[in-house]
Amino acid sequence: MSVKSEEVAMNEPRGRDRQIALESPDSGIGFCGWLLVGLSVLLMLITLPISIWMCIKIVKEYERAIIFRLGRIVRGGAKGPGLFFILPCTDNFINVDMRTITFDIPPQEVLTKDSVTVSVDGVVYYRVQNATLAVANITNADAATRLLAQTTLRNVLGTKNLAEILSDREEIAHSMQSTLDDATDEWGIKVERVEIKDVKLPLQLQRAMAAEAEASREARAKVIAAEGEMNASRALKEASLVIAESPSALQLRYLQTLNTIAAEKNSTIVFPLPLEMMQGFIKP
Numbered sequence: 480m481s482v483k484s485e486e487v488a489m490n491e492p493r494g495r496d497r498q499i500a501l502e503s504p505d506s507g508i509g510f511c512g513w514l515l516v517g518l519s520v521l522l523m524l525i526t527l528p529i530s531i532w533m534c535i536k537i538v539k540e541y542e543r544a545i546i547f548r549l550g551r552i553v554r555g556g557a558k559g560p561g562l563f564f565i566l567p568c569t570d571n572f573i574n575v576d577m578r579t580i581t582f583d584i585p586p587q588e589v590l591t592k593d594s595v596t597v598s599v600d601g602v603v604y605y606r607v608q609n610a611t612l613a614v615a616n617i618t619n620a621d622a623a624t625r626l627l628a629q630t631t632l633r634n635v636l637g638t639k640n641l642a643e644i645l646s647d648r649e650e651i652a653h654s655m656q657s658t659l660d661d662a663t664d665e666w667g668i669k670v671e672r673v674e675i676k677d678v679k680l681p682l683q684l685q686r687a688m689a690a691e692a693e694a695s696r697e698a699r700a701k702v703i704a705a706e707g708e709m710n711a712s713r714a715l716k717e718a719s720l721v722i723a724e725s726p727s728a729l730q731l732r733y734l735q736t737l738n739t740i741a742a743e744k745n746s747t748i749v750f751p752l753p754l755e756m757m758q759g760f761i762k763p
Contacts, residue, residue: 512549519566533567543610544572557610575610579671580621584628586679593640598679601652603628603659604672612667620666624659628673631658648675 508516523530538544538559546553546563548570557575565572584601591597605624607613613620635655636644644651652673659670680688722728 508549508551515549515569516566519569523567530567534564536563536565536572537561538563538574541576541578543575543577545575545610545614546570546572552611552615573614575607575613577607577610579604579606582621582625582628583676584625584632586677587629587633587636589633589636591636591639591641591644595641595684596681597636597641597644599632599636599644599675600677601628601632601655601673601675603670605659605663605668605670607667608669609667612665617666620663620668623666624663624668624670627662628655628659631655631662634658644678648678651675 523534536544538561540560543557543559544563545557546565548566553570558572581602581604584603586598586600588596588598603624607620617623632655635651635658639647639651652675656670656673659673663670722732
């Protein structure tokens with residue numbers, strides 16, 4: 480088992496113990512607390528049926544309600560969805576949205592491992608997994624998750640060079656998701672997905688990379704052209720050897736050239752002359 484897996488295994492029992500402690504029964508409110516609860520129940524019975532409209536609450540399918548009785552979370556933790564009952568004067572509750580929430584990570588200026596400054600932004604998908612921990616363990620889970628996502632993005636990208644950032648976006652997003660999920664587990668938050676949206680490079684670096692890519696393309700084009708010239712020269716050499724073995728082949732080549740010129744409706748007139756006629760002028 481890796482060190483990361485051992486840390487997760489150690490954190491899970493502590494999270495469960497923390498939740499059990501938060502959901503402790505009402506016996507911890509003391510004698511005065513029970514006295515106030517009894518008075519609240521008596522007040523509710525006296526004011527029936529008007530008080531019933533104040534005691535029955537409704538939460539939607541995607542919500543959970545955390546009930547506080549004299550400042551302590553009541554037995555059973557989160558309530559809902561549907562109807563639930565509270566006592567007047569002693570109870571209050573907080574609704575927690577359990578749906579998936581998305582937010583954009585603002586562009587972060589990051590210095591990479593190879594000393595290049597880039598601007599990177601992303602998007603995070605998360606939801607509240609445990610409503611009790613999200614209310615009792617942190618003041619504002621949404622704001623804390625947003626700030627943690629920004630710092631995690633900078634920390635993860637700071638260990639990568641520019642080539643890895645441009646090519647390994649999925650790996651970086653998965654690493655961020657694991658880090659955020661472990662950090663927000665005590666807050667009752669489940670990070671479902673992290674995506675890297677855009678990587679913006681400095682203008683000078685963009686020009687340098689474009690010039691490098693253009694030079695590389697030109698070099699490949701010259702190599703291809705040189706290979707073509709070499710193959711063409713070999714083919715011409717072989718053709719010349721064939722023509723040298725058969726003198727009549729050259730005359731056929733003359734006729735083929737005339738046919739090609741005539742097909743293009745060209746006004747140029749070509750008079751082929753046998754090479755034997757020129758030998759008298761060349762040799763003394």
